[in-house]
Amino acid sequence: MNSTIRIKLSFMMFLEFFIWGSWFVTLGTFLASNLTASGSQTASVFSTQSWGAIIAPFIIGLIADRYFNAEKILGFLHIVGAVLMYQMYNATDIAVFYPYVFGYMVLYMPTLALVNSVSFNQMKDPEKEFSIIRIWGTLGWIGAGLLISFYFHWDSKEATADGLLKNTFLMAGVASLILGLFSFVLPKTPPKATTGEKVSISELLGLDALKLLKDRNFLIFFISSILICIPLAFYYQNANLFLSTIGVDNPTGKMTIGQVSEVLFLLFLPVFFKKFGFKRTILVGMLAWAIRYAFFAYGNSGELSFLLILGIALHGICYDFFFVSGQIYTNSKAGEKFKSSAQGLITLATYGVGMLIGFEVAGFISDSYKVADGTMDWKMIWIIPAGIALVVFLLFALLFNDKTKADAKS
Template sequence: MSFNTKFKLSFMMFLEFFIWGGWFVTLGLFLGNNLGTNGAQDAAVFSTQSLGAIIAPFIIGLIADKYFNAERILGILHLIGAVLMYLMYTATDFESFYPYVFAYMVAYMPTLALVNSVSFNQMSNPEKEFGVIRVWGTIGWIVAGLVISLVFAWDSTENAAAGMLKYTFLMTCIASLVLGVYSFMLPKTPPKIAKGEKKSISEILGLDAFTLLKDRNYLVFFLSSVLICIPLAFYYQNASKFFGEIGMTNLTSKMALGQGSEVLFMLLLPIFFGKFGVKKTLLVGMLAWVVRYALFAFGNVGELSFMLLTGIALHGICYDFFFVSGQIYTDSKAGEKFKSAAQGMITLATYGVGMLIGFWVAGWAYDTYEMSDKVHDWKTIWLIPSGIAVLVALIFAVAFKQKKTTPVEA
């Protein structure tokens, strides 16, 4: 891969995840301070991500693998996203905000699979090359958090209470516009199926990738991906509210510590993946969720603040060793014609079905364990996803059989 191609793909990843990190990390705080939502309404808003992810494979399978270049679809979706993000910035209540965030997630979630498809299409050895490109997405997320917390301080107690977090949507609108235009300059990623080739209904809907589930190990991985995203949803939906409620300062920049660890573990991933194989890599990622939430449950902002910071820093292992490894594993299993659809399918499993369930469970826990007005039993709330992660890890460890082949194969 040439330096020019590496730069283009790296900047694409930077913008893709700057956009997501630029508003999603502080969404929980925004909803409570600006729109006065409860746990059920929070779950409804966060679940739009999952609904978008469920729709995504059908968009990817119908368009990216069959008719149009992936980079062009990526550009169009981000231009649409820029408009919707501006409308979210102008919203003043839950009823007006919800339709815009739902439409935005339908447009944004397919782009997660598209940036992977554009990247993988340029690689001859994804296990070694993908991490170096993908790490720039993590850097983009970190930069977004630093801008919010340290440059503008929109997440400070005073500014958040004053409704300043709405400016995160304006910042993201600008970034989406930039990526929308830039996408048309990316390496060409044409459809894998030739024009004029006959297509079945399952091909048109992008369902061919589901044939991967005939492989027993991949089925175990797929189901584990769904279940482990229930704990993941707790972090996305409740973490900023948790840290804000217990009095953590500069919380967005401190939460960016998790993405900082992602950079380190993204670079270590090819070494670990090559030495220990897919099963152990995925299992370590799942067990990290167990430890992380236990640290949140028993830590505080006083003498045990190191437990909270350690839990945040574990995000690198939690995310890279399971979700990025899963993307690489999926790419190795997919046939050449269905790489985009396969990435869309794993997006459905993780950010779709699993997190849809997880957001509602997290919303239920937030409302159920409210001890008084805006004060919660966070110890119990965090032990729930920790326990779920223990069960998923045990099931995966028993059911997934590592084959004695190359590390990525199983």
């Protein structure tokens, strides 16, 4: 890959995740402060990510892989996305906001696969080259958070009270327009399938890999993947609102510690995985979810603020040790025939079904523990997902069995 293409792909990946990080992190705080949304209404908005993940395979499989170059449909989706972002910026009511955010997530989630497709198409050795490109996505997410907190100060208590958090949608919209236009100068990535080729619904959704569930261990892993996404949804939906509400300064910027942690533990994961195997690695990831939420439950913005920082920093272990090691395990169990469909099935189970359930549960718990004066019982709101994560940890520890070292370390 020549340097010009590398720079283009890196810029593409930076903007892709800069857009997402520009508005999604502060979304819970925006909905509560600007649109006075209830917990259930907030859950419905966050659930649009899950619906987008469920619908995305149809867009990729039926349209992008068959009729248009990936870079062209990437550009089209982001330009339309910029228009929807502007409408979200102007929305003053949750009923007006919801259709726009739903439409946006249906269009945005497929772009996550499209940027990967454009990147892989230019690589001779993806295992070595992709991580160098993908890390710019994490840097884009971090950059968005730092701008919001330390440059624009949109998440400060005063700015939030003045409704300035809506500017995050404007920033995301501008970045989306830039990426949309830039996409048309990306390297050509023609469709892989021919228009006459039949593609089944089960193939698009990764359902061909359902036969892997006949393996008891894989079935336990599959169910655990869905269940662990319930506490994960609490973090996405409540973390920024929680930090803002209890008076933590620059909450969005401080939450980028989680992405820095993600990069560091991603480098450490292969060593841990090779030494301790799959089961122990994924158990560490599950336990980290329970610990981080316990830190959130008992931390505060004063003398125990270090617990909140530690909880945020655990994001790298929570995400990498569970999700990345799970992808490696799925790849090893699937075999050549079902590699792609198996990964699609796990993505559908986690970001689709698991997160959809999780956001609904998080919304219900938030409404249930809202005090009479309108404040939240944050201790209980975090203790409950900590308990869920601990139960999943115990079930997986008892039921999952590493049959051989080869299975555990492949």
